Amino acid sequence: MKAVQLHAYGGVDQLFYEDVPEPKPGTGEILVKVAATSLNPVDWKLRRGDLKNAMPLQLPAILGRDVAGTVVSLGSGAQGFQSGDRVMGLVNRAYAEYLVAKPEDLTRIPDGLDTENAAALPLVLLTGSQLIEDGVQPKYGQTVLITGAVGSVGRTAVYVARKYGMKVIAGVKANQRKDAKALNADQVVAIDDDKAIAALGQVDAIADTVGHDVIQALMPHIRPNGVLATVVGAPAGSEGRSFRVQQVWAHPDSKRLHELAEAVARGEFSIPIAKKMKLSQAREAQTTAEAGGVAKILLIP
Secondary structure, three states: OEEEEEOOOOOHHHEEEEEOOOOOOOOOOEEEEEEEEEOOHHHHHHHHOOOOOOOOOOOOEEOOOEEEEEEEEEOOOOOOOOOOOEEEEEOOOOOEOEEEEOHHHEEEOOOOOOHHHHOOOHHHHHHHHHHHHHHHOOOOOOEEEEEOOOOHHHHHHHHHHHHOOOEEEEEEOHHHHHHHHHHOOOEEEEOOOHHHHHOOOOEEEEEEOOOHHHHHHHHHHEEEEEEEEEOOOOOOOOOOOOOEEEEOOOOOOHHHHHHHHHHHHOOOOOOOEEEEEEHHHHHHHHHHHHOOOOOEEEEEO
């Protein structure tokens, strides 16, 4: 089969579209024919070596955490699916024509959701929901500021927080205010505007997807005994503050993924897709995604 392998840490020139052995499902595993995968920041952070201490790779390695596709066969003892099922999940080694996964990491693609488009969802839906549910630990009526709210993780966090009855402030760049209106947040704040931040007042929690200077400016607005939940690591200067810092790293949860994917299928919120590219264009796709933007790029084998 064809796959994209990372041969060494570094630039996109270390990604190679090449022939590799097709995987075989072992005991308790499922073989999936990949219809699409999608790009996430973890992909290029792994490629560059940013995470080699926390998440070392055995090179050459196949990247890719999102999958949508079709079940081909089941290994001995694997249950819950059958050949031909449309599935999606948070997996590994998805930059390929086929992959093997654990049944518990997969869920059926809801009716009404296009198979390829479903590949945009797993990591961002689970990250956004876990940022709120595990990180913020929401309580009805509390106020949460979500940074990067028009991004894929941010959109999910806004949706989930609203479902818990929180007052949601969507933190966005000033030029994203128009797009942020579609999120149905209670308030939209330009977090790249010093005056807007100064006028913010206090919040019970911040759910941070951005980090950097933005979170440095926002930390003073967290109430005592509040919480800073983050998917980008604890920020400098957060130690010894009067609020709790909760780092969140996404993990598979097929039941929650299915619930959120059903909400997307019903049109309750959306994860925009910028473009679809061929798997063989992985270098170009990572270059484009790494440069910035909020919409997803899909890779199609």
